Amino acid sequence: MFNRTEQDERGFLTAVILKLQDTLDRLNGNIQGVSSDVKAFKAYLWEHQSDMDHVEKVSVRESITQAALTGESAVERRKRILKLMDTPWFGRIDFKEKKAQKERPIYVGIHNYTDDVSRQIIIYDWRAPVSSMFYDYELGQAQYEVMGETIEGLIELKRQFRIRQGRMEYMLESSLNIHDEVLQKELSHTSDEKMKNIVATIQRDQNAIIRNDDALVLIIQGVAGSGKTSIALHRIAFLLYKHKGEISSNDIMIISPNKVFADYISNVLPELGEEKIREIGFEALMDQQLNGKVKFQSFFEQVSEVIEDKHPDVSERIAFKATFDFVNQMRRYLTHIENNYFEANDVGVAHRYFVPRAFVGKRFQGYHRLPLARRFERVAEDIVAEMRFRHQADLKAADVNRVKADVRKMFRHTTIQQLYSDFYGWMGKPEMFKKRTRNVLEYADVAPMVYLKMLFEGAQINTEVKHLLVDEMQDYTPIQYAVLAKLFPCKKTILGDASQSVNPYSSSNSADIERVFPGAVSMQLNTSYRSTFEITDFAQNISRNVDLVAIERHGQKVEVEAYKNTAAETEGILNEITDFRTSGDNTLGIICKSQKQADALYALLRPDNRDVYVLTSESVAFLNGIVITTAYLAKGLEFDRVMVVHVTDKNYHNEVDRSMLYVACTRAMHQLKVSYVKKPSPLLDFAIEK
Numbered sequence: 001m002f003n004r005t006e007q008d009e010r011g012f013l014t015a016v017i018l019k020l021q022d023t024l025d026r027l028n029g030n031i032q033g034v035s036s037d038v039k040a041f042k043a044y045l046w047e048h049q050s051d052m053d054h055v056e057k058v059s060v061r062e063s064i065t066q067a068a069l070t071g072e073s074a075v076e077r078r079k080r081i082l083k084l085m086d087t088p089w090f091g092r093i094d095f096k097e098k099k100a101q102k103e104r105p106i107y108v109g110i111h112n113y114t115d116d117v118s119r120q121i122i123i124y125d126w127r128a129p130v131s132s133m134f135y136d137y138e139l140g141q142a143q144y145e146v147m148g149e150t151i152e153g154l155i156e157l158k159r160q161f162r163i164r165q166g167r168m169e170y171m172l173e174s175s176l177n178i179h180d181e182v183l184q185k186e187l188s189h190t191s192d193e194k195m196k197n198i199v200a201t202i203q204r205d206q207n208a209i210i211r212n213d214d215a216l217v218l219i220i221q222g223v224a225g226s227g228k229t230s231i232a233l234h235r236i237a238f239l240l241y242k243h244k245g246e247i248s249s250n251d252i253m254i255i256s257p258n259k260v261f262a263d264y265i266s267n268v269l270p271e272l273g274e275e276k277i278r279e280i281g282f283e284a285l286m287d288q289q290l291n292g293k294v295k296f297q298s299f300f301e302q303v304s305e306v307i308e309d310k311h312p313d314v315s316e317r318i319a320f321k322a323t324f325d326f327v328n329q330m331r332r333y334l335t336h337i338e339n340n341y342f343e344a345n346d347v348g349v350a351h352r353y354f355v356p357r358a359f360v361g362k363r364f365q366g367y368h369r370l371p372l373a374r375r376f377e378r379v380a381e382d383i384v385a386e387m388r389f390r391h392q393a394d395l396k397a398a399d400v401n402r403v404k405a406d407v408r409k410m411f412r413h414t415t416i417q418q419l420y421s422d423f424y425g426w427m428g429k430p431e432m433f434k435k436r437t438r439n440v441l442e443y444a445d446v447a448p449m450v451y452l453k454m455l456f457e458g459a460q461i462n463t464e465v466k467h468l469l470v471d472e473m474q475d476y477t478p479i480q481y482a483v484l485a486k487l488f489p490c491k492k493t494i495l496g497d498a499s500q501s502v503n504p505y506s507s508s509n510s511a512d513i514e515r516v517f518p519g520a521v522s523m524q525l526n527t528s529y530r531s532t533f534e535i536t537d538f539a540q541n542i543s544r545n546v547d548l549v550a551i552e553r554h555g556q557k558v559e560v561e562a563y564k565n566t567a568a569e570t571e572g573i574l575n576e577i578t579d580f581r582t583s584g585d586n587t588l589g590i591i592c593k594s595q596k597q598a599d600a601l602y603a604l605l606r607p608d609n610r611d612v613y614v615l616t617s618e619s620v621a622f623l624n625g626i627v628i629t630t631a632y633l634a635k636g637l638e639f640d641r642v643m644v645v646h647v648t649d650k651n652y653h654n655e656v657d658r659s660m661l662y663v664a665c666t667r668a669m670h671q672l673k674v675s676y677v678k679k680p681s682p683l684l685d686f687a688i689e690k
């Protein structure tokens with residue numbers, strides 16, 4: 001057997017690192033050479049420009065471009081080699097194909113590496129077809145697919161390694177529980193400023209999602225901490241590998257809930273050797289669609305309002321616009337507009353050329369496949385053609401414009417805003433549309449208005465984006481999905497958790513989303529990896545998800561602390577901060593219900609604690625240390641330790657609060673404390689002895 005013992009493996013590691021070093025030296029030489037070539041070409045061009053003819057110049061310029069490209073690809077390869085020198089591989093399987101005489105060892109790492117001399121593959125990229133067996137099988141029968149063919153065989157050996165800076169920290173031989181052991185070690189680490197890659201411990205159900213290349217729309221419903229975001233990013237890395245040359249990271253876009261989250265996840269793809277992908281928030285997207293001309297409330301402001309629970313009519317309006325039926329209503333409204341709001345009239349120019357209303361009406365009907373707004377132009381063109389053809393009319397540009405204006409006037413409403421407000425009158429529910437002062441739209445009206453605009457004028461389809469990722473899918477409504485479907489006709493990965501909605505009046509689950517994307521494939525992730533068993537169990541008591549499986553990683557019991565007054569609770573928070581500073585943990589999240597509370601706590605603590613900071617809707621980065629935040633902004637993030645503060649009966653009592661509390665508690669990886677002053681929230685009843 002190849003490299004039977006741990007000592008053999010260590011020897012092999014050293015040998016491969018030397019090979020990698022050779023490759024690196026060679027690449028450095030090449031890069032240096034290319035850079036000198038480019039300089040020399042440029043100098044030559046500069047000096048001889050006046051004596052050179054056009055053909056010669058083109059030829060030298062081409063040489064420069066070619067050399068630069070060679071240089072770029074060498075620099076790219078150098079980056080990969082450097083990564084491999086740190087961690088060449090993390091797994092090995094020995095696979096004996098059915099037909100083969102002998103097993104072959106397959107070392108799985110972050111990139112492929114082929115021996116420069118023998119041309120033999122030494123390391124297989126984790127995304128290579130053969131590597132999928134490392135994630136899918138233990139010892140025994142196994143198979144993988146390559147180019148539509150199934151290769152069957154036996155896995156005779158399986159090992160996992162932790163190698164850092166070229167040194168092997170440990171090696172584990174496969175037994176049935178091996179995966180768990182390595183996974184446990186990975187999960188018990190302290191958190192990082194940025195999300196990490198998880199290539200070494202991807203689980204089987206996660207692997208199936210990563211490698212699913214067939215679904216046009218893939219919906220991932222996953223419980224809190226099940227790795228949805230990580231898996232979606234690994235899936236992108238997989239697709240970039242599989243479709244190299246057809247799709248690049250520039251073609252991929254993620255709709256992310258906020259800038260902090262975007263920053264938090266921004267390292268995963270570069271860690272996997274891919275470029276960052278483009279990111280945009282839903283609001284910015286809507287603003288583009290409305291050409292920056294319509295003011296609207298942000299999602300953050302909407303959530304804050306719902307949390308404060310001051311205007312019950314607001315939640316009613318939000319809920320009304322969050323159903324699938326609402327999308328259908330709007331489509332019906334468009335048919336109504338089409339049938340009733342266009343009143344064909346006779347058109348005449350210079351009292352001489354007339355086209356009767358019957359002609360106009362017929363042409364209008366004839367273009368029923370076009371969006372309404374585009375029909376006006378076409379009908380006007382037909383009228384002009386009719387006048388020229390039938391009456392040999394000599395029409396000037398001004399006449400043509402008059403005809404266009406006349407046709408436009410046959411349509412009753414002039415602006416999308418008018419049509420949108422009329423929609424509510426048509427439904428017999430004018431109270432469902434209310435503007436804020438200074439003409440600001442409620443957030444719940446933005447996507448419907450954009451959707452109406454798209455139906456009316458036609459959508460500006462984005463053909464540049466070849467794959468769209470939507471994270472926190474539960475926070476988008478059917479009409480928002482209908483907008484996304486029109487804007488991005490590309491493949492999509494949509495992920496989230498119906499239990500983690502920050503606005504239950506407008507949340508969607510995978511079934512709702514499937515209705516917007518018929519034919520979508522839904523996959524589930526039910527194991528929660530982030531938190532200790534104790535934390536997950538606590539959170540389950542707040543909001544139970546029967547599908548959830550908690551990972552067996554144990555930690556401290558969750559503490560629920562009662563305080564007599566606010567000063568005492570603040571004292572408790574300060575003690576926790578002091579303890580955290582010497583604990584070796586990297587992140588402590590202090591989670592409040594509202595931004596107001598978070599700001600107030602920050603104002604109280606910050607003067608004497610310069611290492612405390614607060615997240616706001618304007619924050620753009622996630623930093624290690626002590627962070628005061630809200631459940632809404634902490635969504636998608638994680639902390640080594642979490643304190644959920646002010647969990648009183650006043651603060652947390654309804655279903656919205658339940659969701660918030662659940663999100664807050666599930667941010668904790670290793671330690672969770674919950675505190676309140678005087679009367680606890682009834683949502684904590686299960687944890688408080690009476």
Ligand SMILES: Nc1ncnc2c1ncn2[C@@H]1O[C@H](COP(=O)(O)OP(=O)(O)OP(=O)(O)O)[C@@H](O)[C@H]1O
Nearest residue numbers: 198201202203224225226227228229230529530636
């Ligand atoms: N297979 C795995 N191996 C190691 N760590 C994992 C694995 N799957 C998930 N994790 C870890 O679990 C944590 C949660 O992952 P992630 O944030 O992707 O989950 P999520 O489902 O998007 O969470 P949430 O919805 O609660 O925000 C991360 O620390 C991630 O590294």
